[in-house]
Amino acid sequence: DQQVKQNSPSLSVQEGRISILNCDYTNSMFDYFLWYKKYPAEGPTFLISISSIKDKNEDGRFTVFLNKSAKHLSLHIVPSQPGDSAVYFCAASAIQGAQKLVFGQGTRLTINP
Amino acid sequence: EPEVTQTPSHQVTQMGQEVILRCVPISNHLYFYWYRQILGQKVEFLVSFYNNEISEKSEIFDDQFSVERPDGSNFTLKIRSTKLEDSAMYFCASSETQLNTEAFFGQGTRLTVV
Numbered sequence: 001d002q003q004v005k006q007n008s009p010s011l012s013v014q015e016g017r018i019s020i021l022n023c024d025y026t027n028s029m030f031d032y033f034l035w036y037k038k039y040p041a042e043g044p045t046f047l048i049s050i051s052s053i054k055d056k057n058e059d060g061r062f063t064v065f066l067n068k069s070a071k072h073l074s075l076h077i078v079p080s081q082p083g084d085s086a087v088y089f090c091a092a093s094a095i096q097g098a099q100k101l102v103f104g105q106g107t108r109l110t111i112n113p
Numbered sequence: 114e115p116e117v118t119q120t121p122s123h124q125v126t127q128m129g130q131e132v133i134l135r136c137v138p139i140s141n142h143l144y145f146y147w148y149r150q151i152l153g154q155k156v157e158f159l160v161s162f163y164n165n166e167i168s169e170k171s172e173i174f175d176d177q178f179s180v181e182r183p184d185g186s187n188f189t190l191k192i193r194s195t196k197l198e199d200s201a202m203y204f205c206a207s208s209e210t211q212l213n214t215e216a217f218f219g220q221g222t223r224l225t226v227v
Contacts, residue, residue: 034215043117043204043218044156089156099144099211100169103156 003027004092006104014112019077021107023090026071030092034101035064035075038087047088048075080111115139117219119205125225126195134190134222136205145188146206146216147180149173156204162188163211195226 005024013019021035031052036044050057050064050073057064063076077084090104118137126132138145147159160170162180177193188207192199202223206216 032212036218041220043119043206043220046215046217049215091156095212099146099208099214099216100158100161100171101146101148101156101216102158105155 003030004090004102004104006088006090006107008107009105010108010110012110012112013080015082016079019075019080019084019109019111021075021077021088021090021109023073023075023104024071025073025092027092027094027102028071029094030102031095032093033064033066033073034091034093035062036089036091036103037084038089038106044089077109080109082111082113085109085111115217117205117207117217119203119219119222121222122220123223123225125227128197128226129194132192132195132224134192134203134205134224136188136190136219137186138188138205138207139209139217140186142207142209142217144168144208144211144216145180145182146208147190148204148206148218149201150204150221151198151201159190192224195224197226200224200226 034049035047038044048059048062066073087106087108089106091101120135145162150156160174161168179191181189202221204221205219208216
């Protein structure tokens with residue numbers, strides 16, 4: 001089941017620079033998208049979300065962009081901080097899906113001092 | 114800040130034994146979920162629960178699995194006869210509403226079947 005794909009298993013970014021994490025999806029019924037951050041031995045922590053009626057949502061250092069025609073979303077973190085080092089999961093849900101989240105496989109982000 | 118809590122944090126069980134994983138969702142939330150993550154794989158949806166009944170379940174959630182809300186605060190996942198392949202992190206989550214809202218996850222229970 002590859003409905004949500006994060007093609008980069010890892011990403012390394014210098015502190016203070018921009019981190020861009022990408023996510024692609026195939027199911028056109030998805031209409032709500034979320035990014036979660038996960039530290040080892042913890043559960044996923046919600047970061048930011050976007051509805052399909054928008055193409056951008058911003059919350060502090062985090063911005064999510066949605067390109068529906070390309071079925072692509074991205075998470076921008078700027079400036080990147082060492083505490084941002086974690087695994088980032090993209091997730092999607094459809095109105096028809098009782099809020100069932102379909103997750104990507106995650107991207108491990110490492111912020112280097 | 115309200116949070117979802119799960120117990121135990123780690124459970125080791127013998128193959129064929131029954132296990133019950135426990136969760137206390139956020140108090141004003143109405144929708145409850147179980148997800149699991151097998152080591153090195155994606156987080157996978159198992160089941161959603163609303164108004165004391167299952168609203169959706171995945172193919173993984175077969176007859177050996179069951180969920181229950183035995184009282185006003187706890188939400189449990191029971192695995193009747195564990196198999197080696199049930200070894201995974203199990204995450205409970207809850208959300209306030211069903212649509213366009215984030216689910217809040219607990220810290221997980223690591224289940225090891227030996």
